[in-house]
Amino acid sequence: MAPGIPCKLVGALDAMSCAEARSLEDTQGISPLVCLLRDKTTVEIPLPLLFPYLERQVESLAAEGAQLAVVLCCGGFPAFTSAISVLLPGMIVPALVRATCPDGKIGIIVPNKAQESAAVSHWRQLGSKVESAVVSPYEGKGFKEAGEKFRSMKADLVAIDCMGFKDEHRQKLKELCGCPVLLPTTLVARVALEMYDSSV
Numbered sequence: 300m301a302p303g304i305p306c307k308l309v310g311a312l313d314a315m316s317c318a319e320a321r322s323l324e325d326t327q328g329i330s331p332l333v334c335l336l337r338d339k340t341t342v343e344i345p346l347p348l349l350f351p352y353l354e355r356q357v358e359s360l361a362a363e364g365a366q367l368a369v370v371l372c373c374g375g376f377p378a379f380t381s382a383i384s385v386l387l388p389g390m391i392v393p394a395l396v397r398a399t400c401p402d403g404k405i406g407i408i409v410p411n412k413a414q415e416s417a418a419v420s421h422w423r424q425l426g427s428k429v430e431s432a433v434v435s436p437y438e439g440k441g442f443k444e445a446g447e448k449f450r451s452m453k454a455d456l457v458a459i460d461c462m463g464f465k466d467e468h469r470q471k472l473k474e475l476c477g478c479p480v481l482l483p484t485t486l487v488a489r490v491a492l493e494m495y496d497s498s499v
Contacts, residue, residue, distance in 0.1 A: 304495055307360065311353040312336070323348055330417035332374050333410050333437075333463065341437055343413060346374050357381050369491050371462045373483055375421035386491055388462060388483040393425045395486060396458050403455030405429045408445060408472065410436060410461040418460050430454075434472070436463045446475025454478050462487075 312320045317336045328345030335341055357368045357379055367384040370376060379385040396405060407429045409418045415431050422429045430452060432445035449457055458481045469482040
């Protein structure tokens with residue numbers, strides 16, 4: 300976020316120990332999402348199981364006086380019933396891609412194989428024809444393979460479908476893929492900045 304704008308980072312599983320969070324793991328569940336725990340390890344928790352914990356955190360932030368919440372995940376979450384706006388990267392990024400490259404060859408990057416099918420289905424339901432590749436920002440795997448795939452298909456645009464990537468990852472993928480690469484963290488931050496009311 301921009302300097303001078305107050306923000307608070309909370310995790311959906313903050314009230315749990317790492318062991319308790321791992322008990323929710325189900326890599327074969329519906330749209331398993333990669334969650335980074337406080338000990339820097341990751342677990343894969345199905346979206347339907349994770350959502351109630353996330354919704355409670357949004358409610359807590361609203362009660363504290365937050366203007367808006369940003370979900371730091373590109374999963375296909377359902378709508379939140381909240382008193383404040385909730386920005387969903389999984390809706391914002393596909394909308395931008397459709398608006399800027401409606402008939403192009405689109406590639407998407409997902410962080411693990413278990414999430415790939417759900418991510419492709421989500422994008423296609425939103426109106427984009429996409430091809431996918433798996434790249435792990437946490438393990439540093441899959442970059443070369445993704446670059447070869449998207450360069451071979453002559454992709455017009457590649458969108459990273461995970462909030463765990465950094466700009467250094469985007470730059471590396473851009474060089475390997477030979478086309479523009481969209482980073483959701485910066486895109487969503489710009490949307491949040493436009494929505495922030497500094498007079499409050």
